[in-house]
Amino acid sequence: MTQLSSNVSNEKITIAVLGGTGAEGSGLALRWARAGHRVILGSRSPDRAVARVAELNAALGREAIEWASNREAAIAADTVVLTVPYTAQTATVEEVRDCLDGKILIDATVPLMPPKVNRVQLPAAGSAVAAIQDLLGDGVRVVSAFQNVSAHHLKDLEHELDCDVLVCGNDVEARTRVIGLIKDLGLRGIHAGPICNSAAAEALTSILISINMAYKIPGAGLRITGLPE
Numbered sequence: 001m002t003q004l005s006s007n008v009s010n011e012k013i014t015i016a017v018l019g020g021t022g023a024e025g026s027g028l029a030l031r032w033a034r035a036g037h038r039v040i041l042g043s044r045s046p047d048r049a050v051a052r053v054a055e056l057n058a059a060l061g062r063e064a065i066e067w068a069s070n071r072e073a074a075i076a077a078d079t080v081v082l083t084v085p086y087t088a089q090t091a092t093v094e095e096v097r098d099c100l101d102g103k104i105l106i107d108a109t110v111p112l113m114p115p116k117v118n119r120v121q122l123p124a125a126g127s128a129v130a131a132i133q134d135l136l137g138d139g140v141r142v143v144s145a146f147q148n149v150s151a152h153h154l155k156d157l158e159h160e161l162d163c164d165v166l167v168c169g170n171d172v173e174a175r176t177r178v179i180g181l182i183k184d185l186g187l188r189g190i191h192a193g194p195i196c197n198s199a200a201a202e203a204l205t206s207i208l209i210s211i212n213m214a215y216k217i218p219g220a221g222l223r224i225t226g227l228p229e
């Protein structure tokens with residue numbers, strides 16, 4: 001199952017978004033493709049992938065985004081982004097883990113426990129994303145990001161994103177690279193410490209969902225103050 005091209009720019013990287021047919025992944029894919037990166041949506045379903053790619057390319061006005069299976073997308077990518085529900089996180093990583101060596105894995109997972117998604121309910125071990133770093137070992141640099149960025153605003157290219165992105169990971173160089181990719185989306189990424197700190201970003205999502213419910217808004221976000229320009 002594939003629809004990959006070999007047309008890779010020298011300046012831009014290839015980004016695979018696993019679960020990229022979903023709300024969060026498709027918004028990230030759209031904005032990275034607009035910035036000129038080669039973007040491949042990973043999916044279990046060719047039908048869903050074809051439909052989503054057609055919709056995103058129509059929004060971009062060009063055939064910029066490709067699709068493949070999650071495995072093929074991970075193999076082709078320089079950087080892999082995980083945007084699947086918490087219940088599918090470990091299984092999806094296991095499916096691609098032998099394609100990740102030496103790469104950065106950006107994990108957006110929030111361990112939400114429906115139906116009470118407005119309550120902080122972290123896994124017993126702490127952070128869902130730190131657990132993936134433990135699973136993969138040092139050969140893969142896992143970076144946690146996007147837990148607090150609402151899919152609602154990502155998909156609207158006309159909407160200027162009004163929030164910061166907390167970026168956690170044990171490798172500072174990997175975090176810095178991810179902050180560069182976040183800038184390409186039109187957002188500001190902030191060094192937020194080692195991967196264990198992802199627990200705080202994961203927990204904050206339930207706070208933001210509570211704020212959305214209380215104020216009847218689609219996508220509350222976070223801003224960090226006091227930083228130099």
Ligand SMILES: NC(=O)c1ccc[n+]([C@@H]2O[C@H](COP(=O)([O-])OP(=O)(O)OC[C@H]3O[C@@H](n4cnc5c(N)ncnc54)[C@H](OP(=O)(O)O)[C@@H]3O)[C@@H](O)[C@H]2O)c1
Pocket residue numbers: 018019020021022023024025042043044045048049082083084085086087088092108109110111112146147148149150151152
């Ligand atoms: N939505 C948001 O505003 C938001 C904000 C911040 C962080 N997040 C986090 O980002 C992740 C994705 O969120 P989302 O709202 O985009 O989720 P989603 O739309 O429910 O799912 C994303 C994609 O994951 C794949 N998927 C679903 N169930 C799966 C399974 N059992 N096994 C393997 N793949 C499966 C599906 O792709 P295929 O069927 O095409 O394979 C689906 O399109 C979650 O961890 C979420 O907590 C979301």
